[in-house]
Amino acid sequence: MAKREGIEISLAVAEAVKLADVDMVAAYPITPQTHIVEKLAEMVADGELKAAYINAESEHSAISLCLGSSIAGARTYTATSSQGLALMHEILYIASALRLPVVMTVVNRALSGPLNIWGDHSDVMGERDTGWIQFFAQNGQEAFDMTLQAFRVAEDHRVMLPVIVNIDGFTLSHVIEPIYILEQNEVNKFMKEFKPLNALDPRTPMTFGAFATPEYYIEAKKQLEQALFSSRKVITEVWNEFGKLYGRKYTPIEGYKANDANILLLTLGGIGETAQTAVDEMRDDGIKVGLLKLKLYRPFPIQELRRMCKKAKTLVIAERAMSIGGEGGPIGFEVRSAFYNEPTHLKIHDIILGLGGRDVRVEDFKMMINHALKNKPKEYELIGVRE
Amino acid sequence: MSEQFSVYVPKLINKQEDFVHGHRACQGCGLALAVRLILKAAGKNTIVVSPTGCLEIISTPYPQSAWNLPWVHVAFENAAAVAGGIEGAFKALRAKNKKDNKKINIIAIGGDGGTSDIGLQALSGAFERGHDFLYVCLDNEAYMNTGIQRSSSTPFGASTTTSPSGAVSMGQITWKKNMAAIAAAHNIPYVATACPSYPFDLMEKVQTALKTQGPKYIHCLVQCPTGWGCATDLIIRLGSLAVETGIFPLYEVINGKYKLNMDFPKLRPVTDYLKFQSRFRHLKPADIAIIQKRVEQEWQALKQKVECFKKTGVK
Numbered sequence: 001m002a003k004r005e006g007i008e009i010s011l012a013v014a015e016a017v018k019l020a021d022v023d024m025v026a027a028y029p030i031t032p033q034t035h036i037v038e039k040l041a042e043m044v045a046d047g048e049l050k051a052a053y054i055n056a057e058s059e060h061s062a063i064s065l066c067l068g069s070s071i072a073g074a075r076t077y078t079a080t081s082s083q084g085l086a087l088m089h090e091i092l093y094i095a096s097a098l099r100l101p102v103v104m105t106v107v108n109r110a111l112s113g114p115l116n117i118w119g120d121h122s123d124v125m126g127e128r129d130t131g132w133i134q135f136f137a138q139n140g141q142e143a144f145d146m147t148l149q150a151f152r153v154a155e156d157h158r159v160m161l162p163v164i165v166n167i168d169g170f171t172l173s174h175v176i177e178p179i180y181i182l183e184q185n186e187v188n189k190f191m192k193e194f195k196p197l198n199a200l201d202p203r204t205p206m207t208f209g210a211f212a213t214p215e216y217y218i219e220a221k222k223q224l225e226q227a228l229f230s231s232r233k234v235i236t237e238v239w240n241e242f243g244k245l246y247g248r249k250y251t252p253i254e255g256y257k258a259n260d261a262n263i264l265l266l267t268l269g270g271i272g273e274t275a276q277t278a279v280d281e282m283r284d285d286g287i288k289v290g291l292l293k294l295k296l297y298r299p300f301p302i303q304e305l306r307r308m309c310k311k312a313k314t315l316v317i318a319e320r321a322m323s324i325g326g327e328g329g330p331i332g333f334e335v336r337s338a339f340y341n342e343p344t345h346l347k348i349h350d351i352i353l354g355l356g357g358r359d360v361r362v363e364d365f366k367m368m369i370n371h372a373l374k375n376k377p378k379e380y381e382l383i384g385v386r387e
Numbered sequence: 388m389s390e391q392f393s394v395y396v397p398k399l400i401n402k403q404e405d406f407v408h409g410h411r412a413c414q415g416c417g418l419a420l421a422v423r424l425i426l427k428a429a430g431k432n433t434i435v436v437s438p439t440g441c442l443e444i445i446s447t448p449y450p451q452s453a454w455n456l457p458w459v460h461v462a463f464e465n466a467a468a469v470a471g472g473i474e475g476a477f478k479a480l481r482a483k484n485k486k487d488n489k490k491i492n493i494i495a496i497g498g499d500g501g502t503s504d505i506g507l508q509a510l511s512g513a514f515e516r517g518h519d520f521l522y523v524c525l526d527n528e529a530y531m532n533t534g535i536q537r538s539s540s541t542p543f544g545a546s547t548t549t550s551p552s553g554a555v556s557m558g559q560i561t562w563k564k565n566m567a568a569i570a571a572a573h574n575i576p577y578v579a580t581a582c583p584s585y586p587f588d589l590m591e592k593v594q595t596a597l598k599t600q601g602p603k604y605i606h607c608l609v610q611c612p613t614g615w616g617c618a619t620d621l622i623i624r625l626g627s628l629a630v631e632t633g634i635f636p637l638y639e640v641i642n643g644k645y646k647l648n649m650d651f652p653k654l655r656p657v658t659d660y661l662k663f664q665s666r667f668r669h670l671k672p673a674d675i676a677i678i679q680k681r682v683e684q685e686w687q688a689l690k691q692k693v694e695c696f697k698k699t700g701v702k
Binding site: 023024026050051052054055056057058060061062064065066067068069070071072073074076090091094098200201202204205206207208209210211212213216220 | 434444464468471485491508509512
């Protein structure tokens with residue numbers, strides 16, 4: 001039986017990777033890295049995990065090593081953050097285009113400059129359009145569970161796409177939480193053997209990565225788009241199976257006291273748990289507030305979002321990234337677009353906060369709710385700035 | 388199949404064609420010739436990784452492919468990393484009994500830009516980590532498929548579209564980066580230079596490399612009529628002239644030990660090589676004298692390395 005133990009979330013993610021019995025891990029140790037890869041290196045060194053652990057000389061090479069490994073037919077994992085993710089940017093598009101089921105944990109941290117390394121979502125928002133499936137974990141248990149789920153989804157022959165599991169830098173990655181770490185025999189009921197669809201083999205020579213002229217490029221992109229949208233079905237299946245086996249249910253958007261709420265908060269990642277406390281306290285004060293936690297960012301669960309916002313009058317998005325020079329943050333754009341052609345009077349407030357590791361507190365959510373109840377929405381508001 | 392083609396008969400060369408006809412290389416392309424010879428030497432159990440470049444562009448316009456072997460292209464600067472990933476994966480899968488132990492050659496074939504400029508870091512990393520693979524740089528001395536822009540491998544004095552000769556410019560003003568020396572400085576077990584004008588030498592070097600455990604590097608000069616401005620029927624002769632003038636010496640560095648494959652009592656003057664190419668047409672006698680002097684210096688330096696190892700008996 002799974003034991004619930006106090007464990008640093010980074011180490012719990014490494015445990016999940018080990019339980020998934022990966023064949024290859026390639027990572028660059030800095031820019032910045034976490035205990036995830038240190039722990040994996042230790043597991044390989046101690047013979048607990050039978051895998052190749054390759055120290056790349058950059059994040060660009062780390063992800064390139066992963067692509068090579070995945071094409072060769074190995075279950076492949078890497079982890080990165082911030083600048084390292086930005087350095088991988090070019091190759092992320094190619095990973096999805098080659099339909100390689102690489103799994104990567106992105107420990108979300110701010111991008112330079114100024115150099116910062118603390119938590120926010122500005123790194124991964126730059127990878128929005130790369131064609132990867134993206135999960136957001138709100139706590140250590142989800143970080144552990146989603147890592148296992150990611151392999152199942154990525155390697156399903158109906159999907160064959162890379163997956164990013166996002167976990168907040170520091171407020172999740174470096175925090176010790178009580179987490180149910182599954183036993184290997186329990187995990188074996190869920191995990192399946194990785195059978196690559198196409199792998200490099202001299203007996204069946206294939207060309208990977210041919211270039212496409214204008215006559216073929218759009219069709220290739222359309223196929224990728226269809227694959228990403230179609231992954232929804234498999235994600236739901238995998239989540240249902242996971243829920244049946246271990247009793248933890250996953251949905252693209254988790255609602256909390258959302259059904260009868262007049263005003264809804266929308267969060268990604270670890271601040272969802274802080275927001276939950278704020279919701280409880282405000283409910284005690286008689287305010288009908290609820291919470292939506294976005295767990296699946298790509299493919300974006302637009303239908304669920306519309307459905308779950310049907311009764312609410314106001315939606316307050318709390319996001320930890322901004323699109324400088326645009327009208328708000330990336331989640332704000334996406335959510336407003338989702339409702340633009342809908343017959344709704346939903347007021348949408350886009351609040352940007354918690355950049356570069358600035359604390360996001362219960363009071364911040366209360367302030368946001370009170371503000372949204374009294375004021376008309378602006379394009380966006382950046383809160384917590386000293387002026 | 389014979390291993391020493393030059394000693395036995397060329398008739399014994401592998402008749403299998405794994406880089407097949409119908410690709411889009413220019414007439415007289417030395418690169419296409421080199422690839423054909425490399426694959427003949429490597430044989431069937433081979434996987435090829437290519438970075439973006441001439442080779443990738445001429446051989447794989449979707450839905451066509453000139454490769455009769457598994458071939459993969461990811462991006463411009465990471466062929467060595469992708470090859471390293473394949474090698475690492477095979478090693479792990481074999482250790483876990485998920486793959487048989489049959490030897491598979493992993494060869495990365497890049498151009499001079501993808502090797503000596505944008506791909507140098509990934510290559511250095513792969514050498515340092517000790518992946519068991521062969522990297523071949525097919526050096527046509529500029530970014531040819533995108534319109535002949537200079538690279539760090541473009542020779543001194545050559546006119547390219549981004550180092551043009553002009554009223555106050557003599558073309559490229561930097562000296563060609565010595566990639567073979569950089570590879571050798573990683574203390575890898577096998578480094579060689581080659582040119583398809585010497586097909587048996589090239590093929591033997593590929594086979595020697597593939598028999599060696601660890602990272603291997605072959606720097607192969609490939610003629611480019613389009614970028615060099617030379618007649619397409621002259622390319623084999625030009626390769627020989629590059630060697631006979633000492634501009635591109637053929638040598639090997641085996642476990643750190645230098646070995647000259649082709650020595651000459653007297654080098655031909657560099658003009659014998661330069662005069663057939665329009666990229667050097669603008670050079671004045673004084674410029675050519677500078678090149679001549681440098682070539683002689685480098686030739687002597689190389690010979691000293693060869694002699695040094697002979698005297699010390701280092702093996």
